[in-house]
Amino acid sequence: MGLLDEKTAPRLKDKERKVLILGLPNSGKTQIYNNLTGTYNLVANYHHTTIDVNRAYYEHGGVLYELYDMPGLYCLFANSEEELLVRNLIFSEEPDVLLFCLDANLLKQSLMLGIELMELGIPMVIALNAIDETSKKGIWIDTAMLSSTLGVPVVESIAIRGIGTRKLKSSIERAKAPKASIYYGDMIEAGLANVIHDLPEDFPFKRKTAMLLLLNDRFLEKDLIEAFGENQYAEIQKNLSGITSQFVGSIGKIVYYKRSEWVDQLSDKIVKTQDFDQRSMAKTFAQMSRNVVTGIPIFCMIILITYLLVVNVANEISTLMESYLWKPVMDKLSSMVPSQFWREFLLGSHGLLSLGLGGAILTVLPILSVFFVVFNVLEDMGYVPNLTVLTRRLFAKVGLSGYSIMPIVLGFGCKTMATFTTRTINSDKEKYIAIFLIAFALPCAPQIGLSMGMLGKVGFKAFLIVFSVLLITEITAGVLLNILMRDDTKNTYLQALPAIRIPNVFAVLKKTYYRLYMFLKEALPIFLLSAVFLFTLEKIGFLKIAKVFLAPLINNFLGLPNEMVDVLILVLARREAAAAVIMDFVNKGRLDFNQAIVSVTLTTMFVPCFANLGAMIKEIGLRRALTMAFFITASSLVIAGALNKVLLFFNHV
Amino acid sequence: MNNNNCTEVDEYLESLWYINEKGQGAVSDICEHTVGGLSEDTHGGLSEEVIEKLVSDNLVEIDDSSKIIGLTPKGLERARHIVRAHRLAERLLYDVMGKNIEDGACEFEHIVTMELVDSICTLLGHPKECPHGLPIPSGKCCELSAKSVNSSVIHLDELDIGKYARIAYVNCPNDQLIHRLNGLSIRPGVTVKLHQSYPTFVIECEGMHIALDNELAENICVWRESEFAYDPKTPEIAVKRRFPFLRKRRK
Ligand SMILES: [Zn+2]
Ligand SMILES: [Zn+2]
Ligand SMILES: [Zn+2]
Numbered sequence: 001m002g003l004l005d006e007k008t009a010p011r012l013k014d015k016e017r018k019v020l021i022l023g024l025p026n027s028g029k030t031q032i033y034n035n036l037t038g039t040y041n042l043v044a045n046y047h048h049t050t051i052d053v054n055r056a057y058y059e060h061g062g063v064l065y066e067l068y069d070m071p072g073l074y075c076l077f078a079n080s081e082e083e084l085l086v087r088n089l090i091f092s093e094e095p096d097v098l099l100f101c102l103d104a105n106l107l108k109q110s111l112m113l114g115i116e117l118m119e120l121g122i123p124m125v126i127a128l129n130a131i132d133e134t135s136k137k138g139i140w141i142d143t144a145m146l147s148s149t150l151g152v153p154v155v156e157s158i159a160i161r162g163i164g165t166r167k168l169k170s171s172i173e174r175a176k177a178p179k180a181s182i183y184y185g186d187m188i189e190a191g192l193a194n195v196i197h198d199l200p201e202d203f204p205f206k207r208k209t210a211m212l213l214l215l216n217d218r219f220l221e222k223d224l225i226e227a228f229g230e231n232q233y234a235e236i237q238k239n240l241s242g243i244t245s246q247f248v249g250s251i252g253k254i255v256y257y258k259r260s261e262w263v264d265q266l267s268d269k270i271v272k273t274q275d276f277d278q279r280s281m282a283k284t285f286a287q288m289s290r291n292v293v294t295g296i297p298i299f300c301m302i303i304l305i306t307y308l309l310v311v312n313v314a315n316e317i318s319t320l321m322e323s324y325l326w327k328p329v330m331d332k333l334s335s336m337v338p339s340q341f342w343r344e345f346l347l348g349s350h351g352l353l354s355l356g357l358g359g360a361i362l363t364v365l366p367i368l369s370v371f372f373v374v375f376n377v378l379e380d381m382g383y384v385p386n387l388t389v390l391t392r393r394l395f396a397k398v399g400l401s402g403y404s405i406m407p408i409v410l411g412f413g414c415k416t417m418a419t420f421t422t423r424t425i426n427s428d429k430e431k432y433i434a435i436f437l438i439a440f441a442l443p444c445a446p447q448i449g450l451s452m453g454m455l456g457k458v459g460f461k462a463f464l465i466v467f468s469v470l471l472i473t474e475i476t477a478g479v480l481l482n483i484l485m486r487d488d489t490k491n492t493y494l495q496a497l498p499a500i501r502i503p504n505v506f507a508v509l510k511k512t513y514y515r516l517y518m519f520l521k522e523a524l525p526i527f528l529l530s531a532v533f534l535f536t537l538e539k540i541g542f543l544k545i546a547k548v549f550l551a552p553l554i555n556n557f558l559g560l561p562n563e564m565v566d567v568l569i570l571v572l573a574r575r576e577a578a579a580a581v582i583m584d585f586v587n588k589g590r591l592d593f594n595q596a597i598v599s600v601t602l603t604t605m606f607v608p609c610f611a612n613l614g615a616m617i618k619e620i621g622l623r624r625a626l627t628m629a630f631f632i633t634a635s636s637l638v639i640a641g642a643l644n645k646v647l648l649f650f651n652h653v
Numbered sequence: 654m655n656n657n658n659c660t661e662v663d664e665y666l667e668s669l670w671y672i673n674e675k676g677q678g679a680v681s682d683i684c685e686h687t688v689g690g691l692s693e694d695t696h697g698g699l700s701e702e703v704i705e706k707l708v709s710d711n712l713v714e715i716d717d718s719s720k721i722i723g724l725t726p727k728g729l730e731r732a733r734h735i736v737r738a739h740r741l742a743e744r745l746l747y748d749v750m751g752k753n754i755e756d757g758a759c760e761f762e763h764i765v766t767m768e769l770v771d772s773i774c775t776l777l778g779h780p781k782e783c784p785h786g787l788p789i790p791s792g793k794c795c796e797l798s799a800k801s802v803n804s805s806v807i808h809l810d811e812l813d814i815g816k817y818a819r820i821a822y823v824n825c826p827n828d829q830l831i832h833r834l835n836g837l838s839i840r841p842g843v844t845v846k847l848h849q850s851y852p853t854f855v856i857e858c859e860g861m862h863i864a865l866d867n868e869l870a871e872n873i874c875v876w877r878e879s880e881f882a883y884d885p886k887t888p889e890i891a892v893k894r895r896f897p898f899l900r901k902r903r904k
Contacts, residue, residue, distance in 0.1 A: 390852060
């Protein structure tokens with residue numbers, strides 16, 4: 001969420017202007033937002049980074065600007081709820097200025113969205129972004145011509161390096177209503193006039209609404225009914241079907257024909273291309289990562305390198321920190337605290353410092369630092385969406401076509417965010433399956449890192465076993481759900497792949513820093529609290545009782561030691577805290593090869609974390625989310641138990 | 654009968670086809686289908702002379718009590734041919750000659766013979782719909798060879814990997830998809846490069862890499878390479894492939 005500077009806000013309240021940043025997905029909107037406001041939001045080189053709308057203030061020339069960072073979109077015709085969210089915000093928020101982020105690499109696609117936004121008649125400023133990349137490709141864009149043709153200020157920008165920010169601020173002051181418009185031909189213009197006539201006098205963006213109605217936008221119905229009531233809507237709809245029945249063929253095709261004609265003419269006018277072949281390393285890598293023959297080895301290599309880095313480097317850091325930093329301090333501390341109770345409170349097996357602080361800083365932080373560096377490099381490169389090309393057929397087998405691939409792949413980053421992106425899925429069945437699979441056996445980035453760290457201590461084989469089990473579980477769950485929920489709506493898979501680029505070292509480090517900072521800020525208090533909680537539970541004897549009660553389940557069924565009760569309680573609070581304890585058990589030799597595998601598998605699936613559960617409730621409602629969570633928890637126990645028996649069986653063979 | 658009158662008959666049949674297409678009625682029991690508003694919507698008023706001609710040629714039937722006009726099987730067949738010729742002509746004028754989509758193609762349909770229509774259909778790769786998005790009735794050629802060697806237009810999934818091609822038209826399987834395709838600039842006239850076809854099709858289109866499934870790739874129709882003239886806007890075509898030995902051998 002964006003930083004809302006409440007101190008400066010009231011002072012300038014009477015001189016406030018609302019600015020919406022719009023553009024294609026991945027066109028640098030969030031980057032420009034960060035540059036203008038000075039706040040930091042995670043920027044990834046793939047789509048759907050902006051899920052909920054970020055908002056922040058900045059001041060320029062005595063005017064307070066309220067800046068909205070909107071999710072990316074391709075056109076105003078809503079294909080999904082997410083795109084609808086953007087459109088509704090534009091329509092309802094009455095922005096003073098639209099800041100259109102025009103991706104110079106994708107000029108025609110951007111202009112296609114641009115003309116739709118310009119048709120709204122809201123004052124606009126264009127940030128022509130990523131011009132460094134186009135000039136490297138030998139493409140030169142005539143900014144002055146673009147500006148004079150459209151009648152709005154155009155600012156050249158390289159958002160990644162913060163270039164163009166100051167000019168953008170002063171241009172926003174001078175934003176003008178664009179003068180570009182398209183005449184759609186006598187037939188459609190007459191139809192538009194006819195629909196506009198039906199809309200109430202004070203309705204905003206009548207021409208655009210009329211156009212969307214002609215194009216048969218299915219999301220508009222709800223809004224119009226809300227605005228005018230059932231009766232008037234029925235009247236509008238009746239007239240509308242009268243108007244559309246006069247058309248021969250698809251209005252959409254003619255509208256897009258007109259728009260693309262406009263785009264082609266404009267781009268011919270402003271683009272000069274040099275004649276040379278651009279074959280960069282990045283492009284070659286992108287192609288190799290999507291090809292089956294090279295792509296699968298590349299993927300395996302990435303996993304292996306990540307594993308080796310996490311296990312070796314993180315462990316090394318952790319050991320060094322322990323012996324040179326932690327141990328001397330703790331030894332000193334323990335000699336300073338005379339009381340047995342307080343010593344136990346601080347340094348015991350459930351101590352505030354040993355379990356809470358130590359778990360977070362000594363065990364989890366090194367692994368997350370190393371893992372996030374690797375992960376952020378991949379994210380910054382734009383590698384992740386290219387994976388969908390390789391995995392599409394597999395997804396189709398479990399009933400997921402098209403829209404759900406990206407959310408699930410994103411689930412490896414953060415399950416909560418991925419759950420929100422399922423909004424882009426049109427079919428209810430697919431959305432449900434996707435949310436389930438994301439919440440179930442899919443390990444998110446910190447989980448992958450920590451699992452690597454935990455399993456690395458007992459060997460690479462353990463890592464392979466756990467991740468195979470998780471994969472098989474996901475596939476089985478997907479296939480079963482697909483069979484159970486018959487639904488024949490077919491979704492076309494059509495996915496824009498971002499260009500792979502050489503990762504920016506500064507951006508990666510900055511993003512890693514913010515991710516770690518967020519982890520410490522969010523998780524450290526939970527680590528400390530859960531240590532105190534466990535300590536209390538132990539002192540009042542609850543842990544002992546729980547261990548006796550759960551013994552059949554934990555000892556016999558799962559084959560794990562009694563102490564695992566602590567872990568299961570910690571999972572509820574924060575997965576990372578549980579991981580820290582498991583890692584501690586492995587280090588102390590209290591978990592053997594089998595037990596390490598079972599406990600990691602179990603904790604990866606066990607109960608969705610709070611944030612994820614919150615997202616699930618928001619997307620599919622409380623009842624369904626809780627049913628899902630219950631089912632997931634139960635299955636995780638069953639699967640972990642079965643895994644235990646299988647491993648034991650192989651031990652005996 | 655003179656030629657002018659024959660044209661008029663054709664226009665009536667075409668109008669009746671349009672009206673049937675818009676209504677929900679099944680084409681098979683056409684005689685029971687209500688045909689209303691014929692006089693206002695189409696080519697002038699109903700001329701008694703033409704109606705009589707239509708009836709006497711057994712092309713339409715009129716229900717005496719309710720005054721409903723319907724196509725007979727024979728009339729249906731004739732109308733089908735006219736509409737097919739009209740819509741294929743639109744495709745030809747729009748895709749090949751770059752004519753404005755609003756200009757009519759009505760003069761065309763009365764000139765061309767059945768054989769000529771089939772060869773235009775083959776040339777264009779048996780398109781499924783006209784530029785307006787209306788279905789083109791299929792002909793014999795379409796059933797005989799869905800993917801003929803004689804086509805100048807081929808489906809994207811038949812293109813060789815690494816080759817460029819210009820999009821001729823897209824058979825849009827559903828209405829919602831038009832908006833997404835246009836947002837990504839996948840539209841007639843645009844040059845695309847096919848990067849790979851397995852496990853997923855990846856094309857490059859106006860500087861953007863796009864992954865799509867087989868079904869969609871089949872619905873994107875492109876001009877065959879020989880038909881594709883050098884376009885200065887896409888300089889990469891002129892550049893030789895760096896690894897000629899990797900080139901897929903063409904039959
Ligand atoms: Zn005609
Ligand atoms: Zn047509
Ligand atoms: Zn044919």
